[in-house]
Amino acid sequence: MNDLPDPRSVCAFLEKFQQEATEALERLELETGFRRDPWNHPDGSRGETRVLEGGETFEKAGVNFSDVSGTALPGAATERHPELAGQPFAAMGVSIVAHPRNPYVPTAHCNVRFFSARTADGVDRWWFGGGFDLTPYYGFEEDARHWHAMARAACASFGDEVYPSFKQWCDRYFYLPHRDETRGIGGLFFDDLNEWGFEKTFGFMRAVAEHFLKGYLPIVERRRETPWGERERAFQKYRRGRYAEFNLLYDRGTLFGLQNSRRAESILMSLPPDCGWIYDYRPEPGSPESELTERFLGARDWV
Amino acid sequence: MNDLPDPRSVCAFLEKFQQEATEALERLELETGFRRDPWNHPDGSRGETRVLEGGETFEKAGVNFSDVSGTALPGAATERHPELAGQPFAAMGVSIVAHPRNPYVPTAHCNVRFFSARTADGVDRWWFGGGFDLTPYYGFEEDARHWHAMARAACASFGDEVYPSFKQWCDRYFYLPHRDETRGIGGLFFDDLNEWGFEKTFGFMRAVAEHFLKGYLPIVERRRETPWGERERAFQKYRRGRYAEFNLLYDRGTLFGLQNSRRAESILMSLPPDCGWIYDYRPEPGSPESELTERFLGARDWV
Numbered sequence: 001m002n003d004l005p006d007p008r009s010v011c012a013f014l015e016k017f018q019q020e021a022t023e024a025l026e027r028l029e030l031e032t033g034f035r036r037d038p039w040n041h042p043d044g045s046r047g048e049t050r051v052l053e054g055g056e057t058f059e060k061a062g063v064n065f066s067d068v069s070g071t072a073l074p075g076a077a078t079e080r081h082p083e084l085a086g087q088p089f090a091a092m093g094v095s096i097v098a099h100p101r102n103p104y105v106p107t108a109h110c111n112v113r114f115f116s117a118r119t120a121d122g123v124d125r126w127w128f129g130g131g132f133d134l135t136p137y138y139g140f141e142e143d144a145r146h147w148h149a150m151a152r153a154a155c156a157s158f159g160d161e162v163y164p165s166f167k168q169w170c171d172r173y174f175y176l177p178h179r180d181e182t183r184g185i186g187g188l189f190f191d192d193l194n195e196w197g198f199e200k201t202f203g204f205m206r207a208v209a210e211h212f213l214k215g216y217l218p219i220v221e222r223r224r225e226t227p228w229g230e231r232e233r234a235f236q237k238y239r240r241g242r243y244a245e246f247n248l249l250y251d252r253g254t255l256f257g258l259q260n261s262r263r264a265e266s267i268l269m270s271l272p273p274d275c276g277w278i279y280d281y282r283p284e285p286g287s288p289e290s291e292l293t294e295r296f297l298g299a300r301d302w303v
Numbered sequence: 304m305n306d307l308p309d310p311r312s313v314c315a316f317l318e319k320f321q322q323e324a325t326e327a328l329e330r331l332e333l334e335t336g337f338r339r340d341p342w343n344h345p346d347g348s349r350g351e352t353r354v355l356e357g358g359e360t361f362e363k364a365g366v367n368f369s370d371v372s373g374t375a376l377p378g379a380a381t382e383r384h385p386e387l388a389g390q391p392f393a394a395m396g397v398s399i400v401a402h403p404r405n406p407y408v409p410t411a412h413c414n415v416r417f418f419s420a421r422t423a424d425g426v427d428r429w430w431f432g433g434g435f436d437l438t439p440y441y442g443f444e445e446d447a448r449h450w451h452a453m454a455r456a457a458c459a460s461f462g463d464e465v466y467p468s469f470k471q472w473c474d475r476y477f478y479l480p481h482r483d484e485t486r487g488i489g490g491l492f493f494d495d496l497n498e499w500g501f502e503k504t505f506g507f508m509r510a511v512a513e514h515f516l517k518g519y520l521p522i523v524e525r526r527r528e529t530p531w532g533e534r535e536r537a538f539q540k541y542r543r544g545r546y547a548e549f550n551l552l553y554d555r556g557t558l559f560g561l562q563n564s565r566r567a568e569s570i571l572m573s574l575p576p577d578c579g580w581i582y583d584y585r586p587e588p589g590s591p592e593s594e595l596t597e598r599f600l601g602a603r604d605w606v
Contacts, residue, residue, distance in 0.1 A: 035582075037583070049582075051582040051583075053581065053582060060580075060582070062582070178561045179567060241574065244547060244551070244580075245551060245571075248547070248548060248551035248552050249551050249552075258552070265582060265583045267481075268548075268580060269580075269582050271544065271580035272579065272580065273579045273580060273581070274540075274577075274578075275577075275578060276575065276576045276577040276578060277363075277571060277572075277574035278356065278576070279338075279352075279354040279356060279363070279365070279568060280340070280354075
């Protein structure tokens with residue numbers, strides 16, 4: 001089962017997904033498009049970073065494709081296979097982060113990736129990983145239920161235990177221990193996935209990618225005209241600080257990217273465009289800002 | 304030499320230094336003072352977090368004292384004594400971070416700390432650590448020379464090799480490998496220091512604390528009336544993102560604090576009040592913004 005499959009079909013899908021996501025987000029803008037930044041590294045690694053900044057809908061969004069290889073797999077890359085650390089590897093993936101301008105529109109993240117590596121004994125291994133999660137600034141039950149309904153739909157044909165299992169993994173992963181707080185309302189997270197065999201697992205990755213767009217786009221459409229002012233902006237900037245904390249302190253994708261850096265700027269495109277830290281800020285009890293942590297952050301069943 | 308000295312004199316000095324630094328920074332404000340937040344933990348750890356926000360001179364500043372003990376020393380706390388990891392310990396220190404409003408005034412940081420721990424064999428160990436470093440947004444040779452002159456003066460009576468050695472340690476420590484860039488123009492950094500014996504090493508810590516204020520206050524006075532506008536503000540916000548990157552990705556004090564967290568908010572007071580990440584920003588060649596990285600960041604001899 002763990003013989004190395006041909007990664008070209010995965011690569012072709014990832015490039016197509018990058019293009020679809022780019023176009024889907026650009027359709028939500030009037031005048032701003034993604035800057036496209038293709039890059040090649042002498043070791044054969046390559047990618048295309050696409051970043052949109054200063055849009056009407058998105059203050060900053062990134063849709064990155066990369067296809068990298070290396071001589072020594074960083075420890076951050078595989079949780080369950082420590083024997084592969086330091087071994088030759090290849091990794092390809094698409095990462096999407098969208099930071100909307102309107103504080104009523106949540107920040108969204110999606111990543112799908114395919115890894116292959118060879119053990120010191122010459123055995124080839126491969127696995128898929130990825131998922132998506134949503135980080136609202138103001139909580140809406142309707143949005144949370146839709147988001148998790150799409151997460152469940154992505155998993156539906158792969159087994160009844162898949163959604164609950166990867167939903168819980170997401171809640172555990174996007175978690176700030178020093179705050180005892182989840183990053184947002186979660187979604188799906190999976191890693192080191194190969195036990196279904198290549199074709200089925202690849203199909204699961206495609207379903208995750210597709211349902212990310214089905215989950216996010218309607219929420220953006222629904223909330224982006226909501227009026228907002230300085231109060232909402234200040235709270236959005238404050239909460240974006242948490243996003244930066246998570247990515248820089250804990251996110252394995254970010255740490256893997258920086259340890260194995262081809263382009264730090266491509267990795268750090270996920271960081272927010274405008275944020276700040278306020279000492280010991282506590283929202284007024286009963287306010288919508290207080291409701292976010294009380295009712296939306298923390299693992300909760302949405303569907 | 305490494306028998307456990309009485310830490311009460313160190314504690315008394317640290318509390319006095321906290322008060323001096325608080326008053327020195329408050330003298331640069333017209334209307335804003337530090338909020339004082341004393342705290343106690345059931346295990347006997349205690350501290351006082353002091354944060355000033357929204358000042359005329361300082362957009363955010365923190366002057367924190369803490370005196371904590373624990374049953375298991377985190378790995379981040381000692382570089383040269385891995386045998387102490389997981390052992391009972393006590394740590395006391397003062398940390399200062401000042402984020403000025405005016406982009407022509409540099410951000411400054413100082414930390415002085417005293418650790419003691421007991422090995423599994425029951426042997427008591429102690430050491431001092433600390434230092435200070437300066438992070439300008441716009442570079443001024445005059446300020447850099449003054450800052451390093453004060454760093455050298457702090458070391459002068461402790462041996463000729465002390466300033467060059469701890470200056471280089473600072474350049475190596477406050478370094479962002481994924482950017483190949485220092486955090487700022489450096490200063491002093493030292494850790495695990497005990498080979499001079501207790502009295503002399505404690506004296507060195509006092510000299511470091513004193514020269515931090517002698518280094519920073521004249522620079523603030525000199526630059527805080529310099530006119531600035533949107534351009535300088537945007538660059539300051541951008542560069543503050545680097546400060547957040549360093550603290551969350553690499554700073555041992557931050558990681559130690561969060562691993563051994565009594566109060567995450569006290570640890571994260573160092574993070575900037577208003578910052579942001581711009582994709583692949585490159586200042587115009589020859590501009591003052593470009594001069595910062597070209598002439599000021601990176602290890603350089605200033606005195």
